[in-house]
Amino acid sequence: MVEAATRPGVVPYITAWSEEQYARFDVVAHPAGGIAYRDEVPHDRDADGVLWARMTHARGQGRPDFGRVHFGRQRRAMRALLCQVCGGPASRTDEGVLWLLKDDRADWPGWPEGMAATHPPVCLACARTAARRCPHLRGGCVAVRAREFGTRAVYGSLYRPGVPAPVAAAEVIAASREPRARWVLATQMVRVLRQCSFVDLAAETGLPRAA
Numbered sequence: 001m002v003e004a005a006t007r008p009g010v011v012p013y014i015t016a017w018s019e020e021q022y023a024r025f026d027v028v029a030h031p032a033g034g035i036a037y038r039d040e041v042p043h044d045r046d047a048d049g050v051l052w053a054r055m056t057h058a059r060g061q062g063r064p065d066f067g068r069v070h071f072g073r074q075r076r077a078m079r080a081l082l083c084q085v086c087g088g089p090a091s092r093t094d095e096g097v098l099w100l101l102k103d104d105r106a107d108w109p110g111w112p113e114g115m116a117a118t119h120p121p122v123c124l125a126c127a128r129t130a131a132r133r134c135p136h137l138r139g140g141c142v143a144v145r146a147r148e149f150g151t152r153a154v155y156g157s158l159y160r161p162g163v164p165a166p167v168a169a170a171e172v173i174a175a176s177r178e179p180r181a182r183w184v185l186a187t188q189m190v191r192v193l194r195q196c197s198f199v200d201l202a203a204e205t206g207l208p209r210a211a
C-alpha cells in the first residue's frame, strides 16, 4: 500500500478502518469440489467463481488501520483499475496503467515483467504526491506502466479437504481460472503485469529530479 502517498489526514482508499471487521464464517466442502460457505450468498464469489473472505463495510468509521487492507475495496480498485490512494481512475496512457512498485529489480532479469501485483494502481496526482512527500520512495519504489494486466489471480488461504470441514493450509497466489482457485478463500485480487516500462515520474509530472 502506498501509505506515503497520503496527504496528512487523507487515508488511502483501500485502507481498512477499525470499525471494519472480519466477519465470522463457516467453510464447508462444495459438492462440486473446492470450498463454500455454509450460508453462502451469490456476492460471496467473484465473476471467476472464487470465494471471497467477508469483511464489513464502515469506511471512515473509527481509526484508519494502515496495516490492514479492506478486501472489498482492494478488489474493487484492482478490478476497475482505480487508484489505491484516492479511489479515482488510475493513470492510463498509451504506455499502460501506472503502478508504484517496491524496487525489486534485483529479483530477476526483466523485472517487473510477469510480476503478480497485489496493490492496485495509482493516479498521476497521487504518484506525484508520493514522490514529493516521501524522499525514500525515490530510491525504494519505482513507477511502472504496464500495457497488459488481464491475467487475474487471487491471494488468500488455500484449503485442503478435511473432516469435518476443509482446513486452511497455506497462503498462496492462484490464477483465478485454475482449478486450485476453487480451494482458495481470497482476500486480495492480483493482476500479473506484462509489457512493462519504467516511468520517469519527474518528467511526467514536472517534479524536480531526485539528487
Ligand SMILES: [Zn+2]
Pocket (backbone or CB within 6 Å): 083, 084, 085, 086, 087, 088, 122, 123, 124, 125, 126, 127
Ligand atoms: Zn489517486
